[in-house]
Structures are given as C-alpha cells and as structure tokens.
Amino acid sequence: MFKNLGKDKTVMMSYRNSIVLGTQYYRQPTPTAKEWSEDLKKIQDMGMQLIQLRPQWRWHERIEGNYIWDDIDQLLELADKNGLDVMFKPMLETAPGFVFKKYNGYRIGLKGEKIWPIAHGAFYPGGWLPCFDNPDVIEGACKFVAEAVRRYKDCKTIKIWHAWNEPRSRPIGECCCEHSLANYQNWLKDKFENIDALNDFMGKCWASFDDVDVPRDTSDFAEMQLWRRWAATRVAWRVEQVTKTIRTLDSRPIVAHVGMPSVMQDVLCDTSDDYLTRKTVDFYGSSFATRRAPKPIEESLPFLINDWIRSISGDGYYWINELYPSIGSWYREEFEYDVVKWVWASIACGAKGVIFWQYKKERVGLETNDAGIVETDGRDNPTSIALKKAFSVINKNSELFALAKAPKTNIAVIYDFESDLINRIEETNHMRDANLSVNYSTMVNTYKTALQCVYQMFWKAGIQVDVISSHELEKINDYKFIYLPMFVIVNEKQSRILCQYVKGGGKLFAEGGVAQREQNTMLQTIRPGSGLVELFGAQEIYRIFEEGEDRKVIMHDKTELISKKMNAVFELKGGKATAHYDNGQIAMVENTYGSGKAIMTGFSPGLANLLSPDEQWVSILKNWVKDCCLANYINADNDSIFTRVLDADKGKIFFLFNKTDKEQSWITPNNGIDLMLSVKVEKGQSVAIAPNGVGVVHFPKMS
Numbered sequence: 156m157f158k159n160l161g162k163d164k165t166v167m168m169s170y171r172n173s174i175v176l177g178t179q180y181y182r183q184p185t186p187t188a189k190e191w192s193e194d195l196k197k198i199q200d201m202g203m204q205l206i207q208l209r210p211q212w213r214w215h216e217r218i219e220g221n222y223i224w225d226d227i228d229q230l231l232e233l234a235d236k237n238g239l240d241v242m243f244k245p246m247l248e249t250a251p252g253f254v255f256k257k258y259n260g261y262r263i264g265l266k267g268e269k270i271w272p273i274a275h276g277a278f279y280p281g282g283w284l285p286c287f288d289n290p291d292v293i294e295g296a297c298k299f300v301a302e303a304v305r306r307y308k309d310c311k312t313i314k315i316w317h318a319w320n321e322p323r324s325r326p327i328g329e330c331c332c333e334h335s336l337a338n339y340q341n342w343l344k345d346k347f348e349n350i351d352a353l354n355d356f357m358g359k360c361w362a363s364f365d366d367v368d369v370p371r372d373t374s375d376f377a378e379m380q381l382w383r384r385w386a387a388t389r390v391a392w393r394v395e396q397v398t399k400t401i402r403t404l405d406s407r408p409i410v411a412h413v414g415m416p417s418v419m420q421d422v423l424c425d426t427s428d429d430y431l432t433r434k435t436v437d438f439y440g441s442s443f444a445t446r447r448a449p450k451p452i453e454e455s456l457p458f459l460i461n462d463w464i465r466s467i468s469g470d471g472y473y474w475i476n477e478l479y480p481s482i483g484s485w486y487r488e489e490f491e492y493d494v495v496k497w498v499w500a501s502i503a504c505g506a507k508g509v510i511f512w513q514y515k516k517e518r519v520g521l522e523t524n525d526a527g528i529v530e531t532d533g534r535d536n537p538t539s540i541a542l543k544k545a546f547s548v549i550n551k552n553s554e555l556f557a558l559a560k561a562p563k564t565n566i567a568v569i570y571d572f573e574s575d576l577i578n579r580i581e582e583t584n585h586m587r588d589a590n591l592s593v594n595y596s597t598m599v600n601t602y603k604t605a606l607q608c609v610y611q612m613f614w615k616a617g618i619q620v621d622v623i624s625s626h627e628l629e630k631i632n633d634y635k636f637i638y639l640p641m642f643v644i645v646n647e648k649q650s651r652i653l654c655q656y657v658k659g660g661g662k663l664f665a666e667g668g669v670a671q672r673e674q675n676t677m678l679q680t681i682r683p684g685s686g687l688v689e690l691f692g693a694q695e696i697y698r699i700f701e702e703g704e705d706r707k708v709i710m711h712d713k714t715e716l717i718s719k720k721m722n723a724v725f726e727l728k729g730g731k732a733t734a735h736y737d738n739g740q741i742a743m744v745e746n747t748y749g750s751g752k753a754i755m756t757g758f759s760p761g762l763a764n765l766l767s768p769d770e771q772w773v774s775i776l777k778n779w780v781k782d783c784c785l786a787n788y789i790n791a792d793n794d795s796i797f798t799r800v801l802d803a804d805k806g807k808i809f810f811l812f813n814k815t816d817k818e819q820s821w822i823t824p825n826n827g828i829d830l831m832l833s834v835k836v837e838k839g840q841s842v843a844i845a846p847n848g849v850g851v852v853h854f855p856k857m858s
C-alpha cells in the first residue's frame with residue numbers, strides 16, 4: 156500500500172475512504188480572473204471536491220530566479236473559501252525563454268534539425284518544449300518545482316502534487332542533442348560494459364561507445380528498438396527527478412498520469428512505458444482518450460484503459476486523470492450518456508478518482524471549444540446536467556465504491572512493450588516515410604490492434620480479464636489462462652516462466668508470431684524461438700502478412716471462420732492440430748506439456764474479428780476459456796447488457812451497462828439496493844435500465 160508514501164499519510168488515507176471527483180480548472184491564460192469566484196462555487200455545487208491547477212513554468216519565471224505567483228495565490232484562496240481541495244501540477248514543458256537562449260535547451264530531431272519550441276492550444280504561453288536531458292534544463296525545472304513546493308507547503312488546500320502531465324517522448328527524434336546522445340551512449344555502457352559485448356549482442360561493429368549514433372531511420376530495426384527503449388527510460392527518469400524534488404520538501408502524495416497508456420499509444424513516435432513511468436510516484440493515472448476510437452473497439456476501450464492502469468498502478472489504487480466530457484473543433488458533441496458511461500466504467504473497474512479535463516470549454520488554439528463540462532460562459536448543457544446526477548449517486552455511496560475491489564479473475568492478457576515496439580517499427584514505411592506513420596483509420600500497429608481486439612472479444616463475451624505487463628510476467632502464476640497477443644520477442648527468462656507455468660497446470664494461448672525474434676530483434680532461425688517449439692509442440696513453416704491473402708479457418712467442430720491478412724502454417728512437433736486452413740494446412744496446435752496445455756494459432760482471433768466481424772469468434776473464445784472461468788456472474792450478461800462487478804465487503808456491486816438505445820430490464824439475483832434510485836430490490840425483481848444508461852445495484856450479502 157503506497158510504498159513510497161512519506162510521513163503525512165492522513166491526506167491519502169482520507170481519500171482512500173471516498174471516491175474523489177474533480178476537474179482541471181486553470182492553466183494560463185484561461186479561465187480569466189473575473190470568472191474564478193463563480194466557477195469554483197459552481198464546481199462545488201455540482202458535487203466535485205477537487206480542482207486541478209496547472210501552473211506553467213514559463214508563466215511564473217519569466218526572468219530567471221524571479222517568480223510571480225499572483226494568480227495561483229488567489230485561486231488557492233478561492234478554492235479554500237469554496238471548500239475545494241487542490242491538485243497542484245507544475246507544467247514544466249512550457250519552458251521560459253532563458254532556458255533556450257541562455258542554456259541552449261533546444262531539442263534536436265533525427266535529421267539534426269533544431270526542434271523549435273512552439274506555443275500550442277494546450278501550451279499557450281509557449282516554450283513547448285525543451286530537452287530535459289540537458290542538465291541546465293532539468294536543474295532549472297526542478298528549481299522551479301522546489302520554489303513552488305516551498306511556497307505552498309503550508310497550504311492545506313493542496314492535497315496532492317502532480318509530478319508530470321502525460322510524460323512521453325515525442326516525436327521519434329526526441330532527442331538527438333549532444334546531451335541526449337551522451338546519455339544514450341552511457342546507458343549502453345551501463346548495460347553492456349564494453350563495446351565488444353554490445354557488438355556481439357547486436358551483430359554490429361562499432362569502434363567504441365562514442366561511435367554509436369542515434370538511428371536516423373527505422374530500416375534497421377535493432378538500433379531503433381534500442382533507441383526507443385532508452386527514450387522510455389528517460390521519460391521515467393524525468394518523472395523521478397520531479398518526484399524526488401517534491402519529496403525532499405513535502406510528504407503529501409504524488410501522482411503522475413500517462414497521456415496515452417501503453418495499451419493505446421503509438422509506442423514508436425509517442426513513447427513511454429507505463430511500468431517504468433509509474434515506479435517512483437505514489438499512485439498512477441491515465442488520460443482517457445476514448446473519443447473517436449475506431450469501431451468496434453470503442454465500446455470496450457474505457458474498460459481496457461481502466462483494467463490496464465489498475466494493473467500497472469502498484470497496489471491497484473489509481474485514478475482516471477483526464478476524462479473528456481466534450482469534443483472541440485466544432486465536431487458533433489459527445490452524447491451525455493456516453494460521458495456518464497465512461498465515468499461509471501471507471502468506477503466499475505476500480506478507479507478511486509475521476510478528474511475531468513476540464514471544467515470550462517477551452518478558448519485558445521487547437522483546443523478551441525474542446526473538452527469542457529460546461530460552456531465557455533459557464534452555461535449548463537445536457538452533459539453537465541447528466542454528470543451532476545451521476546455525481547450525486549457516487550457521492551452518496553462514496554465509501555462503498557472506494558472500498559470495493561475488482562474481483563479476482565482467472566484470465567490475463569499480457570502486454571509486452573518490446574513486442575509492441577518491434578512490430579510498430581516493422582510496419583513503418585521506412586525510408587520513404589518522413590512521418591513514420593501507420594494508417595490509423597482502422598487500426599494502430601498490428602500488435603496493438605490484436606491486443607485491443609482480443610480484449611474487446613473478452614468484453615463482448617462478458618468475461619473480466621486482467622491486463623498485465625510482461626515486466627511482471629511472474630504474475631501469470633496467479634491465473635489459469637494466459638493470452639499472449641503476438642508476443643514477438645520472448646527472452647530466455649520469459650521462456651522459462653512460460654514453460655514452468657504450463658508445466659504446473661496453466662493454460663497458455665499464444666497467437667501468430669510468438670517468439671518470432673531474438674531480443675536483439677533478429678529473426679529466430681526456428682520459430683517459435685527461445686526453445687518454445689517443445690512447449691507448443693509445433694514449428695512455424697510458413698507465414699504471410701498481406702492484404703487480400705485471406706484464409707478460411709476450419710475448427711475441428713466444423714466451425715468455419717475467415718482470417719484476414721495475417722496467417723501462419725505449422726508443422727507438428729509433438730502437439731496435435733486443432734484447426735486447419737481450407738487447403739489442409741495446420742492453422743492451430745494444442746500441446747499437453749506437464750500438467751497444462753499450450754495452444755498456438757497461426758492467425759490472430761482479434762485481428763480476424765476486426766477485419767471480418769463474426770460472432771462465432773466470441774463463442775469460440777468462450778469455449779477456449781470455459782474450464783478456466785470463475786463461477787460466474789457472466790450469466791448476468793447478454794447482447795443488450797454488459798456487466799462489471801466489484802467485490803464490496805461481504806457483498807457485490809453490479810454495474811449494468813445498457814448497450815442499446817431501448818430500455819432494458821434486468822432480473823436481480825438477490826436482495827439488494829438499486830443505488831441509482833436508492834430503493835430496495837428483492838430477489839427476482841426486475842430493474843429497469845434506461846436506453847444507453849447504466850444501472851448500479853448493491854447486494855450487501857452475496858458471495
């Protein structure tokens with residue numbers, strides 16, 4: 156529990172007993188001073204307890220060492236007057252002019268070009284952003300943070316420090332300046348000690364570590380993979396520097412939150428590794444980029460983000476830090492019921508804080524009219540009215556939700572940073588493509604799409620799964636069924652863990668391309684590599700990844716399905732074939748190994764279902780896991796209602812999401828309380844769930 160928490164545990168402990176509802180309120184220059192008093196009163200009236208302030212470095216330290224805090228002083232006073240808590244988030248990415256002019260804090264891109272700092276809808280004062288590998292820049296940034304913490308450490312209104320907003324490394328060239336390059340070379344030295352060891356590992360011929368340059372292109376996968384792995388460590392390092400600075404001065408809890416969590420981000424051009432980033436803060440959170448997600452993944456994405464962040468955030472305590480209640484640039488507004496659904500999805504998965512971005516719609520730059528609960532003049536709209544209702548139910552049952560926990564599940568899906576990265580690099584349009592882009596209209600890179608899509612299939616099947624990081628692969632021993640979407644790079648240690656897991660009775664399911672590459676990204680000569688042929692009882696003999704190269708897959712119960720784009724063929728090495736392609740080649744193999752089973756497919760069920768939707772994929776998935784599922788609230792689920800359950804003391808809380816635009820009724824399995832209406836319900840009674848709405852029912856005694 157809060158391993159890193161300092162002496163002052165009281166703040167967090169009181170937060171631990173309630174759900175924190177709040178909103179980002181202020182980043183210069185909006186909202187303006189004349190709006191503050193009335194806005195803060197309305198935020199409190201709406202049922203929120205906390206506002207976030209985002210003071211920007213460039214705003215407060217225009218002249219080096221000369222700090223001005225007038226606006227923040229005034230806002231803290233007003234927050235106190237209105238009974239609101241404050242989360243204080245220094246924004247270091249908007250650096251003052253002297254950082255560039257005096258300290259040459261510029262970033263350098265892949266082609267050696269200066270990446271000029273800009274102003275932006277989200278970074279309006281400008282100076283976005285300097286290179287934090289430059290020692291003068293990080294020193295100046297930490298000085299600014301220290302100045303802020305010293306100034307406000309006696310301010311009781313501030314309850315939480317926020318170390319870094321959406322830490323990430325973008326663009327891909329961040330950063331090729333002399334400081335960053337030296338740091339990269341030192342990182343390699345620490346890892347490999349001498350240049351021969353690095354050359355042996357990579358199959359290269361550098362004369363010395365100083366000879367290692369930034370990879371300027373993706374055409375050699377190995378160097379780009381190494382470089383971006385380094386970049387992810389720098390993101391985590393930045394967060395650590397700020398966290399340490401705050402911690403030496405104050406003991407209040409520290410949070411950081413990712414912009415695009417690992418399960419969603421473009422891991423090559425917008426890099427961070429949540430497992431590394433969250434290590435030094437007290438708890439972790441995520442922004443919530445569910446808007447305009449590709450169909451059909453959009454419905455399950457809110458749950459995927461939550462399940463991932465819960466898993467990655469230490470002991471499972473986490474917040475959703477930026478939930479977007481509206482959409483800018485004059486697009487069609489989000490439906491109010493979708494926004495309310497995202498709030499409930501977060502509570503249902505175990506989030507203990509939900510913070511909105513932001514209270515008022517924005518007025519500047521590329522965030523014009525974006526993401527406010529209320530309109531620019533403070534007017535209510537259908538979303539703010541619907542949210543107020545939801546907040547009242549959450550606040551009324553705050554302690555119940557705060558103490559409830561996501562139930563144990565027997566099934567986990569693994570996320571692997573290195574596999575994601577190598578796949579993303581492989582799918583780049585290499586030398587011809589300066590933007591290093593992939594086609595985002597239907598999917599991100601195939602690895603991530605396969606991951607998101609198999610999660611979506613579990614979601615459709617009404618089966619709760621955990622999503623865990625391969626950094627903690629040992630955790631698989633807590634589960635009965637492990638699903639590996641395209642685990643392209645499996646190292647020796649991971650191979651041992653997987654083999655022992657199956658030997659001990661686990662069921663391991665790996666899709667197309669498992670252990671295809673060595674750790675240095677070279678293709679394995681025998682695939683799957685790392686000794687996994689014995690585990691899966693088969694070897695890949697042919698693989699294709701091409702548009703239009705569809706295969707018909709015939710399961711042994713005669714079910715026929717289409718697998719598009721990615722398919723592999725196997726030769727048996729002790730296992731037995733459990734599906735064929737229509738040309739008779741083997742498409743799927745099952746092998747008994749020790750007391751468990753290992754299953755390998757030539758296709759990706761999730762990808763196949765995305766590219767050629769077929770409900771049979773979901774039934775087949777249910778069949779694969781049926782002997783591993785816990786008994787079972789999944790029966791509460793049907794085509795019209797999706798259910799999530801939290802364990803609460805001796806009972807359970809059911810969250811019922813109506814997937815349709817018609818009212819649905821749900822028969823209660825026990826005596827309970829309909830929390831939406833605050834009325835008792837008896838076993839067998841029917842509860843009405845509004846079109847596209849959410850029902851929440853508490854059963855105080857239910858095992």
Ligand SMILES: [Zn+2]
Nearest residue numbers: 286330332335
């Ligand atoms: Zn740099």
